[in-house]
Amino acid sequence: MSERERHILLEVEDLHVSFATSRGQLQAVQGVSFTLAQGKTLGIVGESGSGKTVLSRAVMGLLPRASTTQTGSVRYDTQEILNAPNDELRELWSTHIAMVFQDPMTSLNPVQKVGKQIVEPLRVHLKLPKGEAKETALSLLMQVGIPSPVERFDAYPFQLSGGMRQRVMIAIALACAPRLLMADEPTTGLDVTVQAQILDLLSKLQTDRDMAMILVTHDLGVVATRTDEIIVMYAGNVVERAPTNVLFKSLAMPYTEALLNSMPRIGNPSHSRLVAIEGRPPDLLNPPAGCPFSPRCPYAQDKCHKEKPPLVEAAPGHSYACWYPLTTSGQSQPATTAPTDTAGAGAGVGAEEATA
Amino acid sequence: MSSVSLTEPTNEAFADIKEELAAEAAADVTKKKLGVFFWICASWIVLVTALAITANLLPLHDPTLGNYNWPQNGGPSWNNWLGTDDLYRDILSRLIYGARISLIVGFGGALLGLVIGGIPAMFSAYRRGRVDTILNTGSYIFLAFPALVAVIAIVSFWKPSNVWKITLIIGVFGAPLIFRIVRAATLSYATRDFVLAAKALGASDSRILAREILPNIMPTIISFFLIAVATIIVLEGTLAFLGLSVSPPTPSWGNMLNEGSQLLVGAKGQTNVWLVIFPATAMFLLLFSLNVIADKLRAYFDVTEIKL
Numbered sequence A: 001m002s003e004r005e006r007h008i009l010l011e012v013e014d015l016h017v018s019f020a021t022s023r024g025q026l027q028a029v030q031g032v033s034f035t036l037a038q039g040k041t042l043g044i045v046g047e048s049g050s051g052k053t054v055l056s057r058a059v060m061g062l063l064p065r066a067s068t069t070q071t072g073s074v075r076y077d078t079q080e081i082l083n084a085p086n087d088e089l090r091e092l093w094s095t096h097i098a099m100v101f102q103d104p105m106t107s108l109n110p111v112q113k114v115g116k117q118i119v120e121p122l123r124v125h126l127k128l129p130k131g132e133a134k135e136t137a138l139s140l141l142m143q144v145g146i147p148s149p150v151e152r153f154d155a156y157p158f159q160l161s162g163g164m165r166q167r168v169m170i171a172i173a174l175a176c177a178p179r180l181l182m183a184d185e186p187t188t189g190l191d192v193t194v195q196a197q198i199l200d201l202l203s204k205l206q207t208d209r210d211m212a213m214i215l216v217t218h219d220l221g222v223v224a225t226r227t228d229e230i231i232v233m234y235a236g237n238v239v240e241r242a243p244t245n246v247l248f249k250s251l252a253m254p255y256t257e258a259l260l261n262s263m264p265r266i267g268n269p270s271h272s273r274l275v276a277i278e279g280r281p282p283d284l285l286n287p288p289a290g291c292p293f294s295p296r297c298p299y300a301q302d303k304c305h306k307e308k309p310p311l312v313e314a315a316p317g318h319s320y321a322c323w324y325p326l327t328t329s330g331q332s333q334p335a336t337t338a339p340t341d342t343a344g345a346g347a348g349v350g351a352e353e354a355t356a
Numbered sequence B: 001m002s003s004v005s006l007t008e009p010t011n012e013a014f015a016d017i018k019e020e021l022a023a024e025a026a027a028d029v030t031k032k033k034l035g036v037f038f039w040i041c042a043s044w045i046v047l048v049t050a051l052a053i054t055a056n057l058l059p060l061h062d063p064t065l066g067n068y069n070w071p072q073n074g075g076p077s078w079n080n081w082l083g084t085d086d087l088y089r090d091i092l093s094r095l096i097y098g099a100r101i102s103l104i105v106g107f108g109g110a111l112l113g114l115v116i117g118g119i120p121a122m123f124s125a126y127r128r129g130r131v132d133t134i135l136n137t138g139s140y141i142f143l144a145f146p147a148l149v150a151v152i153a154i155v156s157f158w159k160p161s162n163v164w165k166i167t168l169i170i171g172v173f174g175a176p177l178i179f180r181i182v183r184a185a186t187l188s189y190a191t192r193d194f195v196l197a198a199k200a201l202g203a204s205d206s207r208i209l210a211r212e213i214l215p216n217i218m219p220t221i222i223s224f225f226l227i228a229v230a231t232i233i234v235l236e237g238t239l240a241f242l243g244l245s246v247s248p249p250t251p252s253w254g255n256m257l258n259e260g261s262q263l264l265v266g267a268k269g270q271t272n273v274w275l276v277i278f279p280a281t282a283m284f285l286l287l288f289s290l291n292v293i294a295d296k297l298r299a300y301f302d303v304t305e306i307k308l
Helices: A054-058 A086-092 A116-126 A130-143 A148-154 A162-174 A192-209 A219-222 A244-249 A252-260 A302-306 A342-349 B010-014 B019-030 B035-053 B091-127 B129-144 B149-156 B161-190 B193-200 B203-239 B251-262 B274-307
Strands: A007-020 A026-035 A041-045 A067-077 A097-100 A180-184 A212-217 A230-233 A235-242 A311-313 A318-320
Touching: A007 A054, A007 A212, A026 A067, A026 A212, A026 A235, A026 B161, A041 A054, A041 A219, A054 A097, A054 A212, A067 B129, A097 A162, A097 B193, A116 A130, A116 A148, A116 A162, A116 B035, A130 A148, A130 A162, A130 A230, A148 B193, A148 B274, A162 A192, A162 B035, A180 A192, A192 B091, A212 A219, A219 B149, A230 A244, A235 A244, A235 A252, B019 B129, B035 B091, B035 B274, B091 B129, B091 B161, B091 B274, B149 B161, B149 B203, B161 B203, B193 B203, B203 B251, B203 B274, B251 B274
Parallel strands: A041 A212, A041 A230, A097 A180, A180 A212
Antiparallel strands: A007 A026, A007 A067, A230 A235, A235 A318, A311 A318
16 A cells, blocks of 8 residues: 555544533544545544544634634644634635535525635635636536536525535535545435435546545445545544455454444345444443443443453554454455445445445 | 526625615516515605705705795795795705704614624624623613613713714614624524635635625614614604704704694694694605615515525
C-alpha cells in the first residue's frame, strides 16, 4: 500500500469532544485518532448517536464553542485547527476544507436562487468578478451533472428535487476547489438510485481533483467500495479501524460484524426479517465501565463487562478494540462476506451475495 | 414548477423597505393574485406620501397663515376645498402639510426602532451568549415600563418639541419591541442547516446575517414594520392631542384633531364637523391601508414559505 508515502493532509490525534448538558458531561467522542493522506478517502461508519457527525463537525471546527469541550489535536497540513478562532478557520473553510451536509432539503437557503448560492463563495473567497463567477458556477453545475444549468442557475431550491439539491450542495462545496471534502451522510435523505449517482459523482470528482474525502455514513454498503480506510465508531469510540479491503476480509470487532449482518442481502429468501442489533447504544452521560458494546455483544464475556479494551494495532493498519476478536488480522473469515457494491446494498436494493 | 412565477419578485421586494416598498410590491404583485384592494390601499399611501413630499410645489394656501377674507370655521367651498378652521386657515393645506409630520414620525420612528432594535437583535440571536442574555433581559425590563407614560414625561420636559425629537423618542421606545420580534424571528433560522452550511463555507457572521437570515425573516420584518408605522402615527396623534407633539402653528393630523375637537361646537352653537372629519378620515384611511398592506404582504410571502 502506498498511502504512507502520500502527503498527509489531515491528522487527528486523541480527539475528545464532550457537551455540557443539564445532566452532566456527555462524552460524544472519546479519543479518536486517524490520518488522512491527500487524495484518499476515509469512511466513518457507525449507527445513529455513535458520534460520527460530532466527530466530523469537530474536525471542521463547526461545533458551538460555548457548550462543548474539545481536546486533543486536529492538524490540517500541519496547522493546528482544533479550537482555532473562527477568523482563522474562515481562511480554511471552503478553500481548503468543505462540507456536504446530510439533508439537502434544509441545507440550502430557501429564499435565494441556487446560482447565487454557488456564486457567493467564489466571490468572497476567490474574489472572482461577477461574470467569471457566474461562468464558474455554471461549469460547476455542469460538472455535478445538472441538466440545463443555465435555467437551474435561476431556480429556487424548492423547484429542485432532492437529488438535484444535493448536487447543488456538492457544487457549492467544491466551488473553491477544497483539498478535503467532508461528506456527512451525503445520501441519507435521497432515494436509492439517486444515492448511487451522488456517490459515483463524489468519487469521480474526487479522482479528478485529487481531493481527500471523509465519508461519514451509517451504511457499510456505501463505504465498501469507495473508501481506502474505514473507521467504525461505537458510542464515541473507535472500535475498529482498517484499510477497506482488510476490514471486509478479516473484521475483528463483533460490532462491525453486527453492522454487516444487519444489512439486507439479495440472496436472502423473500420476506426474511432483517437482523437487528439487539438493545440500544449506551448512555453517553454514564458510559459503562467495560467495552461499550458489551451489553449488546453476543460474544461478551465477564472481562468485557468490567474492563474497556484498548484500541490495539493487531496488524499493520488494522486496529480494533476488543478482548475477544473474531479473527486475528490476516486470516480470512469465510462466515462474513463483503458487500460488493454501493448505496444500493445498504438500502436494500442491488446488494449481491459475494461468494465466500 | 407551477410556482415559478410566484417567487420571481421576491428578491426585488426585499431590495428596500422604505416607503416605496408598498408601491413597488404592489406593482410587482398585482399581476399575481394580490387583489385590487391591496392596490387601492397602496395607492392611497403613495398619494399621501407624494402630496406630503411635494406640498411646497403645489398651489396650496399657506398652512399656518389665515386669511380674514375667508369664513371662520367655514365648510368646504370652491376656494377652500375642505373648509377653513378657527384661525381662518385652509384645512386642505394644513392636512397635506400635516401628513408630513405623521409620515416622518411614523416611518422615521419605525425605521429608527428597526435600526437600533433590529440589528442588535440579529447579532444577539445569532451569537447568543452573555450579551444576548443581557440584551434580552434589558428589552423585557424596557417593555414592562409603560412606554406612553415615559414618552409623555420626556416630551413634556424636553421643550420645545419638534418633529425630530418626537421621532427620536418614539423610535427609541419602539426599539425593545422590535428587538424582541426580530430576535425571535432570527432565532428560528439561526440553527438551520443552511446557516451552518454557509458558515462551513467561510461566510462571516455579518454576511450570514445579511444574506442567509435577513431574506428569510424579511416577511416578518416588513409586516411588523408597517404595523409599527401605523401604531406610531396613532401615538403621535395621541401626543398631539395632548398638546405634546410639534408645537403650533405647525400642523399635524394629531394637533388638527386636538384643536378641532375643542371647537367642535362653535360660538354660535353650530357644529364645526369639518375641523375633525377630514384629519380623522385621512388618518383612518392611512392606518387602514398600512394594516391591509402589511397583512397582504405577509400572506404573499407566506405562500413561498408553505411551498418549501
